[in-house]
Amino acid sequence: MHYRDAKGVILLDILPQGQCINAARYCSTLDRLKEAIRRKRPELLRRGVVLQHDNATPNSANLTQQWLQRYGWKILPHPAHSPDLAPSDFHLIGPLKRHLGGMAFETEDDLISELRNWFDNLDVDFFRVGINSLLSRWQKCIDLHGDYVEK
Template sequence: MSKRITPFASRYCSTLDRLTIRRKRPGLLRRGVVLQHDNATPHSANLTQQWLQRYGWEILPHSAHSPDLAPSDFHLFGPLKRHLGGVAFETEDDLISELMNWFDNLDVDFFRVGINSLLSR
């Protein structure tokens, strides 16, 4: 591995070390984490691959030239963030239950507006 790449991979691994999940739910650091990142040099560097293997994280494949988020996701995240803002969940199951209820109670127009706004972009 080139010495020029190492600082970027080191910084990326440092970022992974500081993930919120690690501070708030340390037991989850090794259990069932699936990470999606592209094939940028810091992500594919040996140092990063060793970090991921140490914690047993699974890498979700990311197609080349594929955006990280679908355009339709941008319509979803704001309202979801407002809905969940300031709420502390006792368990992961409580969070999943709340998310499922939120999605189940969304009006069809919510999705229609999101899809139709894609046309103007």
Template sequence: MSEKKQENWHKSKSFDQYRDAKGVILLDILPQGQCINAARYCSTLDRLKEAIRCKRPGLLRMGVVLQHDNATPHSANLTQQWLQRCGWEILPHPAHSPDLAHSDFHLFGPLKRYLGGMAFETEDDLISELRNWFDNLDVDFFRVGINSLLSRWQKCIDLHEDYVEK
């Protein structure tokens, strides 16, 4: 993949990863040219539910707490109906609080450092490397990120849902 294509890859591709303290449950890479809408998001949630059933037996019975932001696909009626039907609890996300998005405060920095300086022949090579990176992360990486969310949430509550820097 050319450097220019690699540089612009993030503009045409999107990925979400769904994880718990044990690691990644589902890595969802959006096909090029597609955008996230409520129907696509609900389809991803269907796949996440199946991945949880397969990878974390019993978790669905214990209850799922999902953290997502207030993006339109997440707050759409279709999505809200899906979540209510499945009985998943949503961790509230105050508006304008990227500091509570796990990807922003815990994932993107290490991922950027890992991929820095790498060149890929094809988009598939890049996707393969992303999957490899996630698969080889130590369980402690996920525990630290999830545990730090607790203190970030407390700071947000203490600041009356204002921006939390660190």
């Protein structure tokens, strides 16, 4: 999972092989995200965090909802499994696939290192374009009464 804003990646959280996301693990990730925001973008904590995540079970669990309420973080509504409104789906995956195409990794740590390096070297405009295109995609979704933006 990665967490970003228009300035870049705030936290890249890669699950160890074989682990699944549950509410407790997601809340632990949110704790790390909160600390990363405090270090990298403290103004966001003062202005208020708006988080976009889908309605997957760990995200909508009571434990997660309590965490979000405790810290006053807002959730941007998001239909479950909607590639139209997930910047990782419509903006990130294509360039990442092109970057990794043809590469082979000896270990999982080598892959993780390459991912971290790729994210660290992305230009800030890459993130700004992805976040800004989300606004027009939301408007299209609203105009289409919730139907898919791209068919």
